[in-house]
Amino acid sequence: MQEAMIKRAKELLADGTVNRVMGWKKGEFAYDTTPAVFETAEEIDREFVYNDFTQANQSKYLIKESRKEGKILALLKPCDTYSFNQLVKEHRIIRENVYVIGIPGGPKIDIEKIKAKGITGITNVKNEDFTLKIETIYGVETMPFYEAISVKCESCKSKKHVVYDELIGEDGDVLDSNRFDMVEKLENMTAQERYDFWRGELSRCIRCNACRNVCPACTCENCVFDNPKSGIDQKAAADSFEENMFHIIRAFHVAGRCTDCGECSRVCPQNIPLHLLNRKFIKDINCLYGEYQAGADTTSKAPLTDYRTDDCEPSVVHERGAE
Amino acid sequence: MQVNENFEPVIVAFCCNWCSYAGADLSGTNRLNYPANVKIIRVPCSCRVNPMFILRAFQRGADGVIICGCHPGDCHYTSGNYFTRRRITLLYSMLDFLGIERNRTRLEWVSAAEGAKFAAVMNQFVEDVKKLGPNRRLEDLRCRKQ
Amino acid sequence: MQRIGVFVCHCGTNIAATVDVKAVAEALSHEPGVVVSQDYQYMCSESGQELVKNAIKEHGLTGVVICSCSPRMHENTFRKAAASAGLNPYLVEIANIREQCSWIHKDIASATDKAIILGKAAVAKVHLNAPLTAGESPVVKRALVIGGGIAGIQTALDIAEAGFDVDIVEKEPTIGGKMAQIDKTFPTLDCAACILTPKMVEASQNEHITIHSFSEVSDVKGFVGNFTVTIKKKARYVDETKCTGCGLCTEKCPMKKVPNEFNMGLDNRTAVYIPFAQAVPKVATIDPNYCMMLKNGKCGVCSKVCSVGAIDYKQTDKFIEQKYGAIVVATGFNPIKLDKYDEFAYSCCPDVVTSLELERLMNAAGPNGGTLLRPSDKTHPHTIVFVQCVGSRCDDEKGKPYCSKICCMYTAKHAMLIREKYPDTEVYVFYIDVRTPGKNFDEFYRRAVEQYNVHYIKGMVGKVTPKADGKIDVQASDLLANEQLHINADMVVLAAAIEPDKTARPLATMLTTQMDTNDFFTEAHPKLRPVESATAGIFLSGACQGPKDIPETVAQASAAAAKAIGLLCKNSITCNPCVAHSDELMCNGCSACEKVCPYGAITYQDKEFRMPDRSTAIRRVASVNPAVCQGCGACTVACPSGAMDLNGFSNSQIMAEVDAICK
């Protein structure tokens, strides 16, 4: 797959369709991959990588890249195409300046899940018929592939590319995912249990802003939390309120726009399941206002900028589930 | 939980200028009592109420926040309260999801002619919040009153 | 540094009786930035305003807080006072310590505490107030009157008289409304048609008036001075410009069994029809529910007999769009349906009629040519019973809670006319109260009793039972004699409650005006602004605002016209400066604000910006048209970056209020 991508990328560079390629770059170790922009075929040959660890959503980088001179090639996994579309819809990405190739997606694996098995000194990981051969400085270890699947891929919502100029590999379908199971489980707890759960999670927040910075929906020129004039600016979460405040407002600001790409939870150094907050909004929107998938298209009205005269009253949220 | 008989909650009420604020005025004109805990902030339309304001109120020591607007279909700005309804429904649902007590938040439609309803709503809301006691789950310790 | 003045009003004892105003002034004097804090008997009085003005000049105030009644009462008064003393009027804030404090609380200590907190919130807000300058927006010199009854006609005539163009939109094929159906008017007993039809003709001939009959308002956009209204001209299948109103088609139409709504269904009309002889415009209309040509393409008689070729079976609904500066609502009323009152046997007995039906039965142009006959067997009735308050003054589900106001008088009129014309007929009126507050009204009612010997009986009718012999048994109580009566009547006339026309509710939604629970339009102030709605530029005329008789309706119609003329006279009106504005440096150009704006006030443009790293970037940013924005603030919440804010109700101002209240 990686070879096919490199081949096509070089062709497009050569025929002048694009002047840059957005992809992933090798890091020090095989599991260490970073989104990167390549300008020459040589760079691509040297550093381009696409493997089980290339999880990062590339869409957000295209906001800036699509505003530069010339066209850029973007290689988008199915989940990335939703984010891409959403950003096109919000006039953040200039569609004409991006050549999109849809590429097959995950499931990707998460190095943290391997490390969690107590495996250290990892130098390389190979997937051999859904068994991971983990090369370490101490020798080779193995573990089943499925045990290392990243959280965001575990509940994959779609294998379908919602936007592309061409495809490498096959297009898939929207999946029936189990992504709302955990939200539902929380909804069925008592208020005190929910409160305790979230205190336990959110109290670990160190306000590193990684969730915000990686989020393809958080693309404000100036975030309200960085703006002294907003009245809610804060650099560090000083107490429990600010931990809550930051995550409530952040989730609210992306409500109806979040494509559920799962990047927020992936990058959280404290492993806070932030995607549950976003999924709660998505679930509410789906049940109260009709199924809506942000990024599925570029024309539909977003749920929070739309209404129906017979929408439910807020009391419904107080009447359902556990107190 | 220990119930403090003398607990006087701080209630912030956001009222839209055209219906609910006028409804509040009418309940005053008709001398319909409701507790002094309720302090009203006038906004042009219920859709002006930013979730940030609600959280800010809880942060600074409010024990309950209520938003009042024109009845759906009667908005002075045609559609403002429809947006309010969606936004506030989702926000309240999120607060509930985080385990914040349900009865601390409310949205009510009160027209300019419903002075009696305004007073009744406020009486009920204050009573509900009193039962819950002080806001502890969404407070900012630095702002806690002595 | 801010220099803020606080002025606490006693409002006589309205505030001072439950709020310790001195303590409020004292407490607020210690708030940051407050340099003067005073209390006064009546702050809104000339001398109270003088006090404020002097303080502004003397202390060089940069902000003023008035603790007084609702800003809905006197915000403008104090803004004007501030402006006259050289302070920007938008640097004034009102703390509502009367309607929202002294009037609702009894305990002086807690009311005073609350008043102080409300004052503090206002001080905190005024710290952040910015001087605002109101823009201007032009006024379209044309008015729209919705409804072509006597209210709408009078309003249109008065506006036209002042030299402004005015359009009447009437949903029926002719203007005239309910008054056209009425036979005589109280308390003078002059003929309704004789006084109405000249006005109808005048309206049709006035060069400033355009009548859109058989039309409805389908959409309203815009705001005071600049409404854009879409009018749906329903297909009448007759070319209005060609039809001469000769009536030949109505004579020849073979479909003659259509219930005639003008005569309350008491006789029939043809499928192509002119509602009545004096209709304006006098143009035929084809009823598509009955016309055989339109239903199954077989007939076409009217088209053949029409000498001017006015019949057009292919006509469709047309939509016209027009701009107006002012809109007057005159949608009128209807009697309620009486089906649910089984005790009065209205649905099962043809000789039990409503008062409006009686008008038609007695009218010379009515089904019996003016002779009062029983609808069932066309015989002369010898005993007629009138029942008052049918569906009026009722508890929740049983009917309307209000008094319909006109029934007492028209019943006296009916009783009198019947006794005058048919002295052999006994007339009984069962009443709960006889309400006659109006010039010459009580005299009129007394004449019915004293001169015409109408039997007024205090008590309600309990049951009306049609009997096999065609008579009607009316069982009622006579509360004064304390006995139950049985009257062997020939006819029963029910004074049905009146209710607003059904089209009023959707119209109110389009106009963004408010209605009460009975669907009557709510006036801006029940005493001081009775003909204006709370929405600027929308005025109320006639029974759409509450039950009214003809003279009252005409008076209100002229008053509404005067208000509309006052608006149309202006070349421009001052806009509300409390509008949204976007901070371009923060705007993402995401279009969220544009999507929630009900006025389409937000547009986007690509602008070049110098970025912090000295590069330039072209960014899409929102800008708000202040003349179009009405200041609802929907955009400010839709905007995730906080680039959009609202003058006068900014994020920081509201949060300052929140902080002050929660402190």
Add this chain to the structure above:
Amino acid sequence: MNKNEKDWIDITSGVNVRKCMRCGKCSATCPSYDEMEYHPHQFVYMVEKGDIEPLLNSKSLYKCLTCFACVERCPRGVEPAKVIEAVRLTAVRKQGNNHLLPDQIPDMLDDDLPQQAIVTAFRKYTK
């Protein structure tokens, strides 16, 4: 005027007699009107005034068929039949605890007697 009795009737009937606007439709519709000394509207009015003694002593109490025509027709939702029933209850209770006893019932039973009548008999009929 006996204030306690009036309050008692207000409570047991659940009727707000002040809602009456004196239209007399209850009496106009009453099938037992001619049998009564005091008519439905008078019951409402006299209870409102607290003039209850004459009602307690009047046979009119037992002429009300509880047909509820007055309740159905009253435009103000006053429910005169409930007022009459409350006055009747007051009268019954004043008669002391001399109601029928359960063991007296079997002798009186016949097959046509509805169950409800038996139950009602416990509180309505005295020895």
